[in-house]
Amino acid sequence: MEEPCLFGDEWDISGSYGAEKAVLLRLEDRLAAYGVDRARLDDVKTAVAEGCLNALEHGNALSVERSVRIRLRGYRSKLVIRIIDEGNGFDHEARLQTDWGAKRASHMAGDGEPRGWGLHFMNALADYVRFGQENGRFYAELEFSVTSNGGGA
Amino acid sequence: MDNRFEVRERPFEHGLILELSGDMTRLSEESLLRLNVWEGAESWSGRYLVLNFTQVPYMNSAGIALLIRLVRTGMKQGCQTFGFGLTPHFQKLFRMVGLTEYMLLYPDEYSVCQRIDDLERAER
Numbered sequence: 001m002e003e004p005c006l007f008g009d010e011w012d013i014s015g016s017y018g019a020e021k022a023v024l025l026r027l028e029d030r031l032a033a034y035g036v037d038r039a040r041l042d043d044v045k046t047a048v049a050e051g052c053l054n055a056l057e058h059g060n061a062l063s064v065e066r067s068v069r070i071r072l073r074g075y076r077s078k079l080v081i082r083i084i085d086e087g088n089g090f091d092h093e094a095r096l097q098t099d100w101g102a103k104r105a106s107h108m109a110g111d112g113e114p115r116g117w118g119l120h121f122m123n124a125l126a127d128y129v130r131f132g133q134e135n136g137r138f139y140a141e142l143e144f145s146v147t148s149n150g151g152g153a
Numbered sequence: 154m155d156n157r158f159e160v161r162e163r164p165f166e167h168g169l170i171l172e173l174s175g176d177m178t179r180l181s182e183e184s185l186l187r188l189n190v191w192e193g194a195e196s197w198s199g200r201y202l203v204l205n206f207t208q209v210p211y212m213n214s215a216g217i218a219l220l221i222r223l224v225r226t227g228m229k230q231g232c233q234t235f236g237f238g239l240t241p242h243f244q245k246l247f248r249m250v251g252l253t254e255y256m257l258l259y260p261d262e263y264s265v266c267q268r269i270d271d272l273e274r275a276e277r
Contacts, residue, residue, distance in 0.1 A: 017178055017179050017180055017215070018178070018180065020213075021176075021211070039241070042242035043242070046213075046242070046246065049213050050214055053213060053214070053215070104250060107250070108221065108224075108251060108255060114225075114250075115214070115215065115218050117214040117218065117249075117250050118213075118214040120250075121214060121246065121249065124249060
């Protein structure tokens, strides 16, 4: 039987780098009140920040005309956060197959731009990462197992 | 909400300390690229680069990419990079990208300086 959703929230952001911080502040308030411990909260915030940055930069091309919607759903044992942009998505299966060890080595040895760690952080810090389409818009969804004291949500 | 990134260079006997403050993101690039540290170790006469993270509340993957470039530049110049003041969470992120193999992390400035003094004594 599916777990009942205990609380939820939605936020919209748009524009450029830094827009994700507003979401992180709201997430922190929401989840700290729910009793999510500090270490897990940091994981959630980093993974969500990276998801938002990908959505703003790659999905929406940093356009102020386009928005990113962040939808939080809280359950007793998990959090599910969906990040929806207005782009066409990307080949996430191929990207997730990256040899991260080789990437680490090449970044330290090479001269190029050592970017591209956002997806790795999302995949490593969340328990599940899913991608899909919602009403024609692309989303990345992060799921985190949590223990909480079920505080005033 | 805007935690503007700033960096100040503080020379010490064996190298240079970078006092970092604010959010370390893609927007930090301009401030970092203005530093003398990119000119080469000769310009600041030292073998050690020390990064103070105690006033950095937020870092994302773009900010960490800048750090990789900085550490990489130091390595090519024959410098050893140290860092201190990082939360356990950011230490974890640094391990994930391999940065901890090239930047030695300590809890505070005093312990970094102690380690550098030991290294210098061992050299003599």
